[in-house]
Amino acid sequence: MTATDRSVIVDSLGVGLATGAYGVSFGAISTTSGLDVLQTCVLSLLVFTGASQFAFIGIIASGGNPVTGALTAVLLGSRNLFYGLSLAQKLDLNAPQRLGSAHFVIDESTAMAVTRETRRQTRLGFYWTGISIFVLWNLMTYVGAVAGEKIGDPQTYGLDAAVGAAFLGLLWPRLTSWHARLVALFGAAVALGLVPVTAAGLPIILGGGAAVVLGMLWRPKVSS
Amino acid sequence: MTALWTGIVVMIVGCFALKYAGLSVPERVLNHPTTVRAADLIPVALLGALIAVQVFADDGSLTIDARLLGLVVAAVLLSLRVPFLPVVVAAALVAALVRL
Numbered sequence: 001m002t003a004t005d006r007s008v009i010v011d012s013l014g015v016g017l018a019t020g021a022y023g024v025s026f027g028a029i030s031t032t033s034g035l036d037v038l039q040t041c042v043l044s045l046l047v048f049t050g051a052s053q054f055a056f057i058g059i060i061a062s063g064g065n066p067v068t069g070a071l072t073a074v075l076l077g078s079r080n081l082f083y084g085l086s087l088a089q090k091l092d093l094n095a096p097q098r099l100g101s102a103h104f105v106i107d108e109s110t111a112m113a114v115t116r117e118t119r120r121q122t123r124l125g126f127y128w129t130g131i132s133i134f135v136l137w138n139l140m141t142y143v144g145a146v147a148g149e150k151i152g153d154p155q156t157y158g159l160d161a162a163v164g165a166a167f168l169g170l171l172w173p174r175l176t177s178w179h180a181r182l183v184a185l186f187g188a189a190v191a192l193g194l195v196p197v198t199a200a201g202l203p204i205i206l207g208g209g210a211a212v213v214l215g216m217l218w219r220p221k222v223s224s
Numbered sequence: 225m226t227a228l229w230t231g232i233v234v235m236i237v238g239c240f241a242l243k244y245a246g247l248s249v250p251e252r253v254l255n256h257p258t259t260v261r262a263a264d265l266i267p268v269a270l271l272g273a274l275i276a277v278q279v280f281a282d283d284g285s286l287t288i289d290a291r292l293l294g295l296v297v298a299a300v301l302l303s304l305r306v307p308f309l310p311v312v313v314a315a316a317l318v319a320a321l322v323r324l
Contacts, residue, residue, distance in 0.1 A: 022309045039232060046236045049243075051267065056235060058278050066231030074238035076270050082263040084246015085255070093247065102244035158319030161294025164279040165315030168298045169308045171271040183265055184272030191273035195281045203281070204273045211269030212262060 008121050012112050012128035019050075019108050020136025025166060026053055027144020028151065032159050033061035037145045044141035048134060049106050051170050052077040055204075058163050064201025072205045083110040090114060090122040104130030179215065187211030290319040 023044060030040040035057060043053050052073035059069035084105050090113065093101060109130035116122040151157055175181050191207025198206070279291045294315035301311045 018307060018309075022312065025309065025312045035228065039228060042232060043235070047232075047239050049239050051271070052235065052239055055270070055274055056231065058274055060228070060231075062277060062281055063283065066227045067234060070231035070234035070238070072270065072274075073235050074242070076267060077235075077239040077242050079263055079267050080239070081242045081246040082260065084243055085249070085251055088247045089251065091247075095248075098244065098247045102240060102247050105243040105246060155323065156320065158290065158294060158316035158321075158323070161279075161291040161319030162312045162316040164275050164291055164295045165298035165312045166308075167271050167275045167278060168295060169302060169311050171268065171275065172302045174268050174271075180265075180268050184268050187269040187272035188276035192276045192280055192286060195277060195286055196284060200281075200284070204270065204277055207273035207276070208266070208270035211272060212265045215265040215269065216258070216261060 004121065005124060008112075008116065008124045009128050012125050013132050015108050015112055015129050016132025016136060020133045021140055022050075022166075023137040023140030024144035024147075025162060026050065026057075026137075027141040027146075028148035029054075029061075029144075029159055029163055029166070030057045030141075031145045031148035032151060032153070033057045035060065037142070037149060040145040041138070041142055044138050047073075047077075048103055048137070049077050049080060050137075051107075051167075054163065054166055054170070058167070059201045059204065061160070061163070062200045064204075065199065068199075068201035068205065072201065072208075075205065075208070079107075080105050083107070086110070086114050087122075087126065090116070090119065091126060092119055101126075101130075104134060106130065106133070108133060179218075183211045183215040186214050290322045293322055294319040 026044065027040055030043070031037060043056070047053055055076050056069045056073040059072060060066060084102065087105065087110060091101070104126065109126050112129040113122045113126035116125050171184060175184065187207045187210065190210045191203040194203035194206055275295070279295050280286045280288070297318045298311050298315040301314055
């Protein structure tokens with residue numbers, strides 16, 4: 001193992017620890033939103049894409065239909081499709097390997113893999129990040145879920161405010177341009193306008209959809 | 225099966241299918257500039273809408289309460305490059321404290 005290999009692994013584990021740890025906030029918010037411990041743990045084990053999981057429980061907590069919640073979550077997970085696309089060539093996997101690896105395609109494992117120079121280091125970054133997050137994310141989800149169930153009313157501990165903060169934390173790194181900031185604000189404004197007139201859960205998917213359309217139609221002159 | 229489990233199964237199947245398709249579909253199929261732009265915009269737009277509803281909605285009406293203060297605290301901490309978990313905990317603490 002070379003020094004570069006080692007540094008890829010150390011960096012990956014660092015990201016894995018930092019990211020996996022916030023599974024505890026997902027677990028706690030999930031069981032205070034009305035899911036039980038089993039449902040919460042199944043989400044982390046089998047869905048395993050943080051933003052989508054938070055979106056689902058956010059919609060459930062606000063009284064939305066679970067299927068609307070799931071569709072919003074899947075739409076949010078569509079970015080993983082494009083992560084897979086940019087990873088596919090660099091990871092260079094055969095069919096059974098793709099089936100076994102797809103579950104670990106998330107924001108962080110992609111970020112830690114696509115910047116590597118060689119196939120070996122791409123794979124090291126991808127698997128060490130993806131699997132370390134998977135293990136810790138699931139352990140911490142369970143810890144948070146059990147704690148959340150004991151806590152009871154989320155308002156007492158400000159857990160309802162924690163959801164908004166969690167979404168903002170996920171959105172923050174993407175707000176690098178004025179274009180992105182305006183699209184996010186427009187999505188927020190349309191969603192708020194719809195809250196009094198539509199069923200819970202719909203304002204999010206409709207507001208988000210409208211903002212995507214706006215973002216597509218309005219192209220900033222300096223595009224990268 | 226309850227509605228909640230139905231939603232969970234839809235998510236499991238949908239999210240895995242997207243991840244697997246990304247690794248398997250030939251690159252040229254999805255690499256159209258329009259698709260790539262939409263893919264960049266979807267998380268930004270949806271998260272914007274999610275935050276707004278999470279912070280201001282209360283059973284079909286809009287309201288301003290401790291959740292907004294939590295969000296402001298989160299924004300300040302994020303702009304100071306504080307990591308995710310402390311930001312979430314701080315937002316919860318502030319909201320809980322002003323409700324005392």
